[in-house]
Amino acid sequence: MRWGLLALFADGPKYGYQLRTEFDVRTGGTWALNVGQVYTTLERLVRDGYVTSIGSNDGGREIYAITPQGREALAGWFTTPVTDTDRPRSELAIKLAMAAVDPEVDVAPVVQAQRTESMRQLRDYTQLRRRADPDGDVGWLLFLDHLIFNLESEMRWLDHAEATVLRRRTRQTGARLPASAGLDSEPAGTVSQ
Incomplete structure (x- = not known):
């Protein structure tokens, strides 16, 4: 968040709540950010010499601008x-x-619940991407693409995780895998567990 907020100063001075609003706009509100986090991060950016206070606007809000040191950072x-x-730890992993x-x-219902939620999110982001103006904000379009590609990757990983656990448990119990499980071969590029 620190660097994302600092990047928002590239086009000019801003006050705290304005940073929160612009951050929400640029990320589509997909990364919840409260005003307290913004002001705490802003204090750290000032402390580190990356932004400085340049006074107040007519509404009494303190305005900050990026410093040369901040631009370099x-x-x-x-x-x-x-x-x-x-990267942050993955709660799902x-x-x-x-x-x-x-x-x-039983890992199967755990994976299925996550797969269902991931597919719902993928549908929602794909709809947003389809409705987005192709000549509009390239940052927003790239952010949506990132979310879509991550969800596609997550669903592939969920399939792999489910198959790996089922294969190991089957080996441990000596039971035979059902023919419908489709676990006879590894997907290309995967490592057998």
């Missing part, structure tokens, strides 16, 4: 790749990892 952020260690080793949990 932002340029560095844009050119630095994101690594896995920079943790949930399935825990369910996979718990003999009391």
Whole structure:
């Protein structure tokens, strides 16, 4: 969020609530952001010398602008790749990892519930993408594409996770897999578990 808010200063000075509003517009409101988070992050950006207060507007709101140091830091952020260690933990991956080793949990309904929700989200984002102006805000279109591609990847991973757990449990119990399970071969590019 820190870098996303700093990037919003690229087109000029802003006040806190304005940052929240613009962040919501650019991300389609898909990343919930409260005003308290914005002001806490803004204080840190000031502390680090990336933005500075330049006074108040007619409504008494404090206005902030990006500093040269902030522009340099932002340029560095844009050119630095994101690594896995920079990404937040995946609650879904943790949930399935825990369910996979718990003999009391039937993983199939867990996966199916998530698959259903992921498909609903994919449908919603795809509809938004279809309604979006192709000549409109390229940032918004790219953000929607990112959400769509992530959900497509998630659903593929869910299929793999379900098949992996079923295959392992079948080996452990000595039961035969039903022919309809479709687990005779690994998808291309996957590693057998």
